[in-house]
Amino acid sequence: MKNYIVLDLEWNQNAGGKEEAVDHFPFEIIEIGAVRLNDAMEETGEYRRLIKPRVYTELHEKILEVTHMDQQTLMEEGICFEEAVEEFILWCGADPVFCTWGSMDLTELQRNIAYYKLSNPFKKPLLYYDIQKLYSLLEGDGKDRVSLDVAVFESGVMEERPFHRAMDDAHYTGRIMSKMDFKRVEAYWSTDYYCLPSNKEEEVYLVFPGYSKYISRPFESKQAAIEDKTVTDLICCKCNRMLRKKIRWFSVNQKFYTALGCCPVHGNVKGKIRLRRNDEGMVYVVKTMKLIGENEISEIYEKKDETKKKRVEKTKVRKQNKKRGVFPPS
Structure with a gap:
């Protein structure tokens, strides 16, 4: 029996902009949401935790606007990242098959794990299902990607719950999986590139x-x-x-x-x-x-012909500049 873990994260970033961000740590996770699906794509469990930020403690204006998260609630109810990750991995159980909407969540989860110097709990290579990609393969041209809210509307699974909160987005992603012809696309795994060979x-x-x-x-x-x-x-x-x-x-x-x-x-x-x-x-x-x-x-x-023409043109310009005594800056 499959153990599908549909994961979604919300994260904060430096309120002062990228220039003031910590190297290799652009996003700090502030919420983990996940649902568990069985072989019939039915929800059999859910996980949600707020995480108290310790690096980017002021919520970025865009995060506030999108998530409508309350900073006071986050600081009062949030737990530390280390505790949340340990709890989440235990909740996932044996042989989890991770599913996400898009390709960023597992990368940023591992990046946060590395920042806090925790052991990476994931296998190498880390294979997962990018449901946004699979949706495009089934409903589009396989290249263009649509947002989660558009896919929810097109799939007819809209409910009286918001978007852009981890648990809600994980739930909606699971609902889309229950509607799609998953067997047709289950061979198309995605690979996370954070932990390379x-x-x-x-x-x-x-x-x-x-x-x-x-x-x-x-x-x-x-x-x-x-x-x-x-x-x-x-x-x-x-x-x-x-x-x-x-x-x-x-x-x-x-x-x-x-x-x-x-x-x-x-x-x-x-x-x-x-x-x-x-x-x-x-x-x-x-x-x-x-x-x-x-x-x-x-x-x-x-x-190939276009590349050759460009190379010939560059060589020609370089020779002309050399004759004129014009050299590129070192």
Whole structure:
């Protein structure tokens, strides 16, 4: 029997703005709300705790406006974060399957755990269901995301309860899950990137219908990441075959890299590398490989040609500037 834990958090931020915020701690959790669902997507339990802020003790005006939270109640009824997390993890029980609306909640929960120097209770890799993404796959184009209140209205599950409080938003997310055709999308797990693989052996390779995903360990630099063979290997997401590249990895903006390979059994495979930085400033790679049709192949060739033209133009400008004695600032 599944143990779905639908989680929602409310958090505060520095009232004076980002410039005065604590490094690597942009949001301080002030409320945890969750509901438990069974296999039939029925609620079988709920959890709610207010948490007394100790870093950003003054509620930001936007938080006050959205949550309508009362600062005095928060300070009087809130418990310390350490106690709330321990209590929440115990309440979750064995083998919880976490579900959230969007991709931020589990990351910020772990970031708060790290700030208070607590042991991270979650498995690596931390897989969860992003219900906002799944809703888009079922009801939209799979790319655009709608807000929770819009999805609630479209799903016909509106109740006489507000939005933007942790328990209420967790409840509404659970209600949406009960209405959607969950079986159709349950293969599409999301991965939280806060705790990355520590070494090559822990690197993650996940297979989904039509595509696969690789998550690397952190590297010291972009150059080190791109020079790693595992990062640049192109593999068929159906048969795991190493592919010959029809188009080698190229980049338009140094953040995203694209390649094209061909599997003799399953056809053309597009590779996409995204370079990201963790809180320590190190670079890690999220690489996806998916089967594509002829239309997308043409787009890749066009992007490749566009990149080549830009590179030629830059070289031309650089040579002209050199002749004039004009050099870029160091």
